[in-house]
Amino acid sequence: MAKLKITLVRSISKLNESQTATVRALGLRKRGSCVEQQDTPQIRGMIKKVEHVLSVEEI
Incomplete structure (x- = not known):
């Protein structure tokens, strides 16, 4: 399964x-x-909820 790198940018x-x-x-x-x-x-649902403050990359 793929992984995601999630960064808080704001x-x-x-x-x-x-x-x-x-x-x-x-x-x-x-x-x-x-x-x-x-x-x-x-x-993915959690990311969608706060996508305006996150940066997401697939690893």
């Missing part, structure tokens, strides 16, 4: 609680932090 301070929780659930904390996640429908 601050989460202006996001609502639900979006902030989604970013945290992805494993991102500070702006510029990166994580690798499996490419699953659940992860």
Whole structure:
């Protein structure tokens, strides 16, 4: 299964609680932090919810 490299490119301070929780659930904390996640429908849905603050690359 493919992996995704997810980077937080914008601050989460202006996001609502639900979006902030989604970013945290992805494993991102500070702006510029990166994580690798499996490419699953659940992860894709989380990315879609906060795509305006993320950068996503396939590995």
